[in-house]
Amino acid sequence: MLTKRVIPCLDVKDGRVVKGVNFMNLRDAGDPIELACRYDEQRADEVIFLDITATSDDRATTVGLAARASEELHLPYCVGGGFRSVADIRRMIAAGADKVSVNSAAVADPTLITAAARAFGTQAVVCAIDAKAVAGGRDRWEVYVAGGRKATGIDAVIWAREAARRGAGEILLTSMDRDGSRDGFDCALTRAVARAVDIPVIASGGVGELDHFAQGILEGEADAVLAASVFHFGELTIRQVKEHMRSFGIPVRL
């Protein structure tokens, strides 16, 4: 039986983990690879590196990071952030990334998804969507780009469906309302997207406690759950999360 995935997400800038990291026994808490290796040991199902670097010079650092990750990790990993073209994506895949996530550039030009899926396969293309509830709108969410700074007027569910139709292999869905709130996933948003597409959906944004992970799966109908700070701060371990999910009858790989 296919297990539900638990995915730690590492925000990386200039080759260093940003957002606080308070992990015990790390030689270098800011080294994304060392942190990812720790999650590998804890039986994380996958790792996502989100590159929040702005300039192309720094992007070379991230390509180097992907190459190191392919040498040291024994689990699949995805790199996201800043891809503008198939050539950008090719560099990252060639460096060893199993998948890439595209966001703003795909909204600006959806054919990027089509082209990337054709070049590297559907399984390598994750469409990241940052969504925010529409004020006064019931069960409607709007897509934001540029790191959540710019509204697009596009409906998140409709965009998810188009991304899937164009060949995205997964949707990484972040609720901007919940991100950083520790109030749990936006399960209504997650469920709306999960039911609209026939590809896997990764729920992101809002985890603050153990029960939230199971809620993302059971109420949000997500295929995978992502969190960052609860893992980085050492509040929860991957194993704790999985054991808790299992107590709800959710299949996990322990």
Next chain:
Amino acid sequence: MTLRTVVVDYRKGNLKSVERGLAAAGADAFISDDPAAIAAADAVVLPGVGAFADAATTMAELGQVEAVRAAVEGGAPFLGICLGMHLMFEAGEEHAPEGGPLPAGLGLIPGVVGALPRLDEAGRAYKVPHVGWNSVEYVAAGPEAEPGCAHQASSTATGTALWAVPPSEDCLSDWAHPGSAPGPNPLFAGIPEGEHFYFTHSFAVPDGPAAIARTVHARPFTCAVQVPGHAVWGVQFHPEKSSDAGAALLRNFVRLAKDAR
């Protein structure tokens, strides 16, 4: 002994993890796209990402199809991973041009690679691609796994001679002859049944006498194969991305390949 193991580069991405996994498992692994290097290797690993049609075309253009077949028919142990396993079959439907003939694979095993079903028997829909860690069940080797019966499974009979030829006397050890030993196929030796491996794919190989393991997503499907009697295997999942279980499987392959040479 050293096992010079070529990881075939057909220009489709992530080979380093496979190369490193094989090296950690004890092989002298190297990446090459050169037909001569492939044909001369002690063992051949065909990794996999991308789509069947593109990969088959690229391999043909680079002269790799004949090189891999020559190596395997010459006795080189072989492991196909994900798309690499799909390419062991006669043909594949993934990205096949409409109306034209299906793109041809290596033809080491009869049958056509098709789309994963999305619905289970009750009509419930499952997500495809099948992405993530799934458990693996072993298929007991029965008399139908004997090479002599293989042709009955082939409707097209365009598989290579390899499939039809019974194993030679010197490879009739238990590792090479799935019908002779109980328990899992030696590729899975020491790995408990039900262990999880990492999958990511939308197409799957047909069931048949080559099946040595299965997994379930919507419906059961074959997730590992062996050409009966030969040190020629394929796996749908990615051992190089499957943590300890994947490392154990690669060690098994390298050990079996060394035994076979």
